[in-house]
Amino acid sequence: MGRDASGPRVVVGVDGSPDSHAALRWAVRYAGLVGGGVDAVASWELPGAYGWSAPAVDSDFDEETARQALAQELTDVLGAEGAASVRALVVRGNAVDVLLRAAEGAEVLVVGSRGRGGFARALLGSISQHVAQHASCPVVIVRPEVL
Template identity: 40%
Template sequence: MSTPDKPVVVGIDGSDDATRAAGWAVTEADRRQAPLLLVIVNDDPARTSYAEGAVHRTADKCRAMAPQLSVDVELASGRPVEELLRYSRQAQLVVLGGRGHGGFTDALLGGVSSAVATHASCPVVVVRRGVPTTAGPVLVGVDGSDSSTAALRFAFEEAQLAGAQLLVVEVWHEGDLLAGPLRREESDRVQEDVERSLADQVSAVQEQFPDIRTRLLAQRGHPVAALTDAGRDAQLLVVGHRGRGEFGGLFLGSVAAGVLHHAPCPVAVVRHAAARSS
């Protein structure tokens, strides 16, 4: 649930991707009626002038896009992961660009963004290359895990804020069943089971969002490929930080990591409450 007193935080590095992420965050903060906080993390005093100029230039562009929005800037010193995680504790959302450049390359997509998505205290959105659209559905991938339940709730909230349709997708393949290729009758039975599971997962949350147009899709295939393909028409793809059966909580799950690198639309990674407190 959005909390207007908490900011939407954007990691800035002066790159085009970070500026694009900030533009996406302007729309999001305006929908949430939340302040926008632009943060640049500088670990080299020699770059201070560049860092200050980069974050203030981006802030000016954000204010021009939405004059009614509260936009603040902060220059932080230290390690990017540690600082962005610290900011995530007081944020309702952290937004990062797809790639950085120059001396700040590691501050965005790569090891740092994966670490932030894995350990942040709030959802993290990565805005990849290309111009994000405000049309199309909000897309969420589910699998019955605690993380996917948290992702589903976040996706409903996003669809409500955007006035968009919600597309809920569950993907299965033989590898999930620890078996070889299935016969036709077995495949049909698994498909029916997945469809029932999907309907049950959605109904548990949907009653709190009765006005959201919702479409369910259960399909056979590879989760990353299926979600990436469905994301071509989406304004946002939402996934849980870890899926069912994935080991531990120290690393980003394979599906979340895969769509972060391949999805054509912005990707939100959501951790469930128990993971955030660990």
């Protein structure tokens, strides 16, 4: 995976959104400055798993599909060499819970300011707000780069 497990660990949440792409790039740059490694974390869950009804889901979506999507996203955002330097983790569960667990013992948790879900006009996404309030390490919330 090309990372030094003894150095600082930078955890970044990745969900396919432009904001998470900006967070991923920030995390990689920061890890390079502090001599650390990056754990890119994506969560997946079946809608309705937490008690409220959701639209029908693609029954072919599973953990392997999520792993392939994350690997492709890392390559698209960082290039093949950059993607190879990042440890990709796909964990089933609620995004907030997954990120908080992944960030235990990390140097920093990096998330985008808004992800795929929620209200488009929200200034700060519900996941980024929640992890900022509850993480056991510093949290960096990255806004997407403006061209």
